[in-house]
Amino acid sequence: MAYTTIVIGGGIAGLTCALALHRAGIEATVYEAYDRSADRAGVYLTLAVNALDALRAADVDLRGLGFDTPRITMTSGSGRTLGELPYGTDAGTGAGPSGSGTALTSRTVRRADLYRRLREEAVRRGVRIEHGKRLVDATSSDGVVAASFADGTTARGDLLIGADGLRSRAREIIAPGTPGARYNGLLNTGGYARGITVDSEPGMMNAIFGRRCFFAFTPHPNGEVWWVANPPSAVEPSPAELAAISPQEWRRRLIDLFRDDRGPAADIVRATEQVFAGWNTYDLAPVAAWHNDRMIIIGDAAHATAPSIGQGAAMAIEDAVVLAKCLRDLPAVESAFAAYEGLRRERVERVVEQGRRTGGWKAVHPAASALRDLVMRLGMSHLARTGNDPSRWIYEHHIDWDERVGGVRV
Ligand SMILES: Cc1cc2nc3c(=O)[nH]c(=O)nc-3n(C[C@H](O)[C@H](O)[C@H](O)COP(=O)(O)OP(=O)(O)OC[C@H]3O[C@@H](n4cnc5c(N)ncnc54)[C@H](O)[C@@H]3O)c2cc1C
Secondary structure, X not given: OOOEEEEEOOOHHHHHHHHHHHHOOOEEEEEEOOOHHHHHOOOEEEEOHHHHHHHHHOOXXXXXXXXXXXXXXXXXXXXXXXXXXXXXOOOOOOOOOOOOOOOOOOEEEEHHHHHHHHHHHHHHOOOEXXXXXXXXXXXXXXXXXXXXXXXOOEEEEOEEEEOOOOOOHHHHHHOOOOOOEEEEEEEEEEEEEOOOOOOOOOOOEEEEEXXXXXXXXXXXXXXXXXXXXXXXXXXXXXXXXXXXXXXXXXXXXXXXHOOOOXXXXXXXXXXXXXXXXXXXXXXXXXXXXXXXXXXXXXXXHHHOOOHHHOOHHHHHHHHHHXXXXXXXXXXXXXXXXHHHHHHHHHHHHHHHHHHXXXXXXXXXXXXXXXXXXXHXXXXXXXXXXXOOOOOHHHHOOOXXXXXXXXXXXX
């Protein structure tokens, strides 16, 4: 269908959606609140195989970005191995997007590099991206959407896709009164350590369930060590309180949190020149209405997922591609939105729920950490014996671009 589409948000969901719409022959303009310097947004992220599969459907190539992350190993703060799993990879395990035809390996990339690649690809294909456009309101009547921005300008189109993240304005417009972000009880920080040797092969994600704090590190093949830490905090710090913590103070706090743990966490923090400013972690309770007649939300705007499960970007990318297919294949916006929700809601809500449970494992009281470690170890050895990976359904998701929504191949 020859729609003119307003995409709000030039993050992962918005840019991927514009790319997939372009592939479907649908015109889209992306309106992003910030200017280009907003690229820093976070440290790095791992794109699981289902995210890579969806990017392939949008014809996006990540070659040259980041490094393969084929496996994840888990240890306790006492240094005991809890288990090792493929990071959703095809390699020899059968996990990974079924029917995708090619083996995929999860990939760890700097967030800013991923944004840049998506943006450059969008520009190369002729997608318009307008910066400094913060959505403040939108209305629809007679099949036309009118969006207004904080700078006083407006845009008109046949439909609006809100890909404006956790604190979405589009969500407030479509579903007024919907509860906002849910604090997860964990903070997040991280960094890139240099000049340190760790006992791990490059690309391996090492997750350490410390007594007081979760830590994960992945050696880059170039010798850097990329890491994150999740200090628990029952009380949600305000933005001002977070901003008041200097990198030196983060370093001091983290080293103290890891004081009784075995493993390299404290040394990796010491070897990091600039510990990143921390932020709170959130998810979103199920949002009852994702769309009205002409506007829809996707990605974090619709179903933000706790970072613990490493699937928020993956869900945003899958959303973007599935929505583009629905708009390509169905005769009207309303039927495309309904089909999209039918294809997406159950899956993303299961992922959000699993993310909450995973986050819970990281936030246990130190007195309960030995019990947690025991339960995890038993669970992991059961998994190794039976091969019954409870996360497999997440990674096995496959999007066939050439299959029409409804089942027929184009
Ligand atoms: C610490 C942390 C670690 C994570 N690690 C992983 C991981 O390893 N793997 C993974 O898959 N996911 C991970 N995630 C989740 C992932 O980052 C998000 O799910 C993903 O960024 C969501 O993409 P999005 O495009 O929906 O939202 P965003 O990336 O937040 O993009 C939203 C965009 O909309 C813009 N915007 C906001 N409001 C407006 C407005 N009113 N008008 C116009 N534009 C607006 C914003 O500036 C932004 O560019 C992690 C998240 C966190 C916090």
